[in-house]
Amino acid sequence: MLAAYSLLEAARVAWMPPDGALRGPIVDRLMFWNLAALCILAVVAHVWIAFAMLRRRPAGKSFPDILRWSLLAGFCVMYVWMALTAQRLWASSRFAGASLTAMQVEVVGEQFQWYFRYPGADEVFGTTRPPLVNAAAGNPLGIDPRDAHGSDDIVSSTLVLPAGREVDMRLRSLDVIHGFFIPGMRIKENTVPGLVLHIHFTPVVTGTYPILCSQVCGMGHARMQARLVVVSPTDFQAWMARRERARAKEQGQ
């Protein structure tokens, strides 16, 4: 009864959260077909076992070898199908970098906070140096004031992206390994201290999506969450202009 209850409740949740990325439907379709095939096989195998358990009078003949080999061949075909379809998706999303016109955003993980940095009008991120990191003084990423490229960088705790434009995310971590996970974009990659990693995707559906930390990073791991807000390109322009005005005011003081 308990088991049936928990399964029924589980079936009500049933699926991944709504997808908002360009490639999302491909992931979802692959996930569905893989799970469907595997579920059917699991059920068939269990019917087989139940049948064997209920069959009181043993059969005289053993299971024919030719059937064993055919079953194995069938499974191998399935494995090859799974590997090929999934590898095509992996190759197209990870083997090549983002297009050269993609928007650049840097993600920085820190116990227990995500920061998002936009390069500003010059489209170049300013140099950062760990000793300069000082969140209380308004420089959580340690942007070096001597580097002019950094003077127009914008740091945000919310990831705001325009719909329909590819984004090239540059992943870093200041302290320990974190996991940058946006379920709604079907995207996950660790942020590793000492490494700069890139992933790219194209958000297409406007809305708000949770960003989670998926790699245990310390006592605040579960609350290391942020929001991705996908807005229309014009709204994005307006948001960016607001942020730039705010920064200019700050620097003017």
Add this chain to the structure above:
Amino acid sequence: MGRIFTTDHRALGVLYLYLALAAVAVGTVLSLLMRVHRVWPNAVIPFFGVMKPEDYLALVTMHGTLMIFFVLTTAPQSGFANLVLPEQIGARGMAFPRINAAAFWLTAVAFLVLISAAHITSGGAPISGWTSYPPLSALPAAGPGQGLGMDLWLVSIGVFCIAAWLSAANMLATILGERRAGMTWTRLPMTVWAWLVASILTLLAFAVLLAAVVLLFSDRHFGSSFFIPMGDMINGRVVGHGDGSPLLWLHLFWFFGHPEVYIAVLPGMGLATSLFANFTRRRVAGYRMMAGMLVAIGLLGLAVWGHHMFVSGMNPYAGTAFAMVTMAIAVPSTVEVIGWLATLWGGGLRLQTPMLFALGFLSFFIAGGLTGPLLAQPALDAYLHNTFFVVAHFHLIMAMAGVFSVFAGIYYWFPLITGRMMNETLGKLHFWISLIAAYGTFLPMHFAGLAGEPRHYDRLMGPATSFPSLIPVERGITFSALLLATAQLLFLWNVFSSAHRGRRAEANPWQATTLEWAGGAERGRIERGPYEYELPLSGNGFHPQWETASKEE
């Protein structure tokens, strides 16, 4: 004293099982605390009060470490092999009895050190999970429990590595050198094949883990920087002065971690093969193939560690290579499952408790194994990695399959150790409740994972997200887990009452063919295969390995 500091392999086997029992009892209680906390996060829990996030992570870490090292590595491999391996190959004893005994005592020491990490240190147990990724595990300032608690964890695992190594070296030497005349490779019971492969994996994998643990300890105390990158900051202080790489730890750890999974589950595969033959009264269909595939799984298992690292920052081309090798492992695993299903096909099973648990093992092996090829695909794993889907996967294929094979072994070999049978009614009740409760616990986790719920979260609510639709699911999982744990009291009662008052077992109560049931009868040359059962239609005949071939023909 003599009974405790023994070099008798069978007594050591029993000691290993007691140690695993202690570890599994603690590990289960920890998991129940986690489950209760997830559903009632504000409940006051004994010893904890209202649980803090770091308490939850400490529970996760200790649960994983206890279960993987001290239960799933010790019981099926060292425990059962010590009980019956020398008899099964017709040896007079282990090749190195003292090394063997030393291995047990080192394991016990490692266990005590690990438990002390949780109790005597001010910061409590480490919080970085059983995988202990640096820099979190390398820097005491990175979190509570990462100071002395983490040091004790490293010492415990280091000692455990040495113990596992000694135990495996002895086992390998015994299998290679102590077989009785006539005990050829094709006459070995499948359990021995499994212990052989698992011993080789232990030697290779634990050596690398020991090296990794020593390097991490050195980073913590001797100022080296194997795993800490330049400029790394903790709490606003720059601590990274060398040029280390956290990814190096991931490679070393998973080079151990993946074979470790096979060390845990291969003995169960061997035992299930033996039990299916015995309780169907059939020969193993395709013995050479089944044995060869165990070896193939072990060898391929050494080359797939990267599938734990698809989203770790590893080169995506490496992800493709590791995905292909991982897919290749599905093939020998499928051969094994088809072999078992083919043996069962004709029906007429003797559904006694050991057989039921072997069937339960098969059920979990299939249910948990089938999601393997799915998770082996980096494109899909990039969504599922570190979600509850993975938790469901490895709890079915490793934890539940592993534990059910241990139960099968205990019900099966109990008469050999105690001279008495375990109670069948209690055993069957134990089986069915455990099976249903285990599925009730772990199947729904697939859905939580698909919904995107990450591991290591102590609450379902957060600043940006909440999983309200998952709360009823979580509640069902918790109730099932409580039922699963409670059902084990039936087993404990059965073990201890049957040991004193159980029905006296006749010699060879399961009409088995392998040598541990010979009762020391004959010590001649082995002339029989391990599974010479006749089909039940032609009478219930069987030819144990201690019979000479000429007697019958």
